[in-house]
Amino acid sequence: MAKVFSGMGTSHIPAVGAAIDHGKQGEDYWQGYFKGLEPARAWHAQNRPDVVIIVYNDHASAFSLEQISTFTIGVSDKFLPADEGYGPRKVPVVQGHPALAWHLVESLVLDEFDMAISNNMPVDHGLTVPLSVAYDAPAEWPVKVIPLCVNVIQYPQPTAKRCHDLGVAIRKAIHSYGEDINVSIWGTGGLSHQLQGERAGVINSDFDTVFMDNLVNDPIANTKLTHADFIREAGSEGIEMIMWNIMRGAMAPKVEELYRFYHVPVSNTAYGLQILKDSE
Amino acid sequence: MAKVFSGMGTSHIPAVGAAIDHGKQGEDYWQGYFKGLEPARAWHAQNRPDVVIIVYNDHASAFSLEQISTFTIGVSDKFLPADEGYGPRKVPVVQGHPALAWHLVESLVLDEFDMAISNNMPVDHGLTVPLSVAYDAPAEWPVKVIPLCVNVIQYPQPTAKRCHDLGVAIRKAIHSYGEDINVSIWGTGGLSHQLQGERAGVINSDFDTVFMDNLVNDPIANTKLTHADFIREAGSEGIEMIMWNIMRGAMAPKVEELYRFYHVPVSNTAYGLQILKDSE
């Protein structure tokens, strides 16, 4: 049977992708940030799952206001980098895993999650930047990927609790998949940031730290946050943090934190990264 | 506050729309059928809600295999009849009710239903035939409509229980809507029919009768039916009956059956119609 191999939370800031794509890692602005990634990348080089479920949001790339689904699973065998307005990122095509993706869909719908299925879903920085964070710039991504796209833009987003519960159901689905493979799950987006309005630039490091602490020690506390809590405390785009709850829900009740890195600022955002492993 | 005015179950067979559109109601084949509609139409003429939530499925008209959502609410102010392969039906444009539709979306997502939202959703016979059943062929439809589109084509469809529970949550949402309007809900599709394969034409009147009896007296019994139960007993397209469970869930625990009409065959399908009202 398949098993849950590891979890990771990471912001998916487009500027990180641009810095890698344009070789800026050595610049003053970026040095401290990329140094902080090194232990994570070393860990990922040694600890490679077969498939990663990447929980992310689309940023007006694949999906528009015309059709907004709360949770969408990509069931294709490949996902092209999206043109987000300045041509697609020159990164490898993302290879899917249709068999596990369909198993997830079946298990989740029978468990009363009202999933959407997509067979044509170009993936934007929300999904490809986390791959760059973990694996830098290889000729091919070293893992297969199942994109799980969450509506975090249009109110009402799914609740923090619903996201955690979806993670729990994903864990059950992974454990009922018949092939002996390792499956990791990444929650992406956040941490605190507000891109828009007169309050643009707001950062709340205390909130971010408590959120990451809770992910380790008290994940249920993070399920009690309301939409207004996230928007008020973590900024209007900070609500992306609900996607970390999906990742956490898919881990065991007790986890070990293997690595944490927090860096302010990256562009207009507080960058956070956390690697989790089920406790024995 | 808004209230639930009435419920109706009705098949949405395209041949019924064609018979009305092409003036065939007087033909031998159709006379018995349209005679059976008369009491329902008389009731609808006297009992007109402000808005009808029509629970239906799309038949490869607005949505393809590219993007399949479990539950989709149409939030536009109008919905055009879809071209299903032979030009759109010449029926009035369907007028939406964006304010109530958005209220439903908000209430349902906060209640942990993972809705999809659509702003561009041509509507096919699944939605327009029930309007023709109730109102014949007026110059304008006499009610506003909120389309609630359910995936009944791609396995896994939502479970019969999930559909009932969605109805219960819809009732709660209607009751928390601040305007004093009457809202009806129609569950459409079914009853037993199989359009495809060597078993095409299968009809199971006993199953249909028990299902309609249970809708009145024991709706929970209908939530225990599995996907295989529907497909085996009611035919592969009989699984559309799960949409009647959504309608029933939105009614009070105790209901009165105002009218029932059952007729075999209409095209390849068992036609059923049932009008329900909350018991006092």
Place this chain on the structure above:
Amino acid sequence: MMTEVAPENDFESIPGTYVQDAAHYQNGYGLNMFCMSLNNAENRAKFKADEAAYIDQFDMSPAQRSAVLERDWLGMLQLGGNIYYTFKIAAFDGLNMQQVGAKMSGTGMRFEDFQQMMLNGGRPIDGNRYKGESDNG
């Protein structure tokens, strides 16, 4: 699919029925997307002008291609077609659901017989719940 089917969702035992599950979805994707394209009047005109050329735009197997061109209604289902999609071809041909129903029966059933079967109350469910129970007649 590398997954165990929940026993209550054993569709394999149902006779003469092609359930739209994941495998069916994957097999029939290109075929069904072609069918759906016939919702558009311009596309119908192109298909009418040159069927073979038109379907070459879609990702379909040679067997699916032939099934479409030969109007092998049962074959299309067996190759991943879904009736809600393949019926777009029937609408294009001016056929109704009972005519297609007869053709899918796989027994050379005539339209008139199918029509009469429906008037008699439809194909009986008794004997048609499980494979091997009967001849689906």
Place this chain on the structure above:
Amino acid sequence: MMTEVAPENDFESIPGTYVQDAAHYQNGYGLNMFCMSLNNAENRAKFKADEAAYIDQFDMSPAQRSAVLERDWLGMLQLGGNIYYTFKIAAFDGLNMQQVGAKMSGTGMRFEDFQQMMLNGGRPIDGNRYKGESDNG
């Protein structure tokens, strides 16, 4: 909306923030759909060739139209724009998120000041949770 806001979802009290709720969705639909169209290189070329003519294709109010043509970043948000969408125009102009951030601050803040504010740890949350608490500075 004829509906009561759950008290925990009172967004109105948050300063300098345009939440993408139902009203915002409805107001900004055409504007945001225009922005999204810039994902396509051909559309970008058309917009570049004649901005005013290009945006006439979209269902936008005169105020939205002017806000786009004048690059009134805050105005676009106030008229229903969503930053994930309006940023497509910034990308088109070759602006980065901090440059747009400064322009949206509504205080004539210079890019260099915005940049320095971020280097100093971002705009402080204290004093910026509720309207009237401070000047959002």
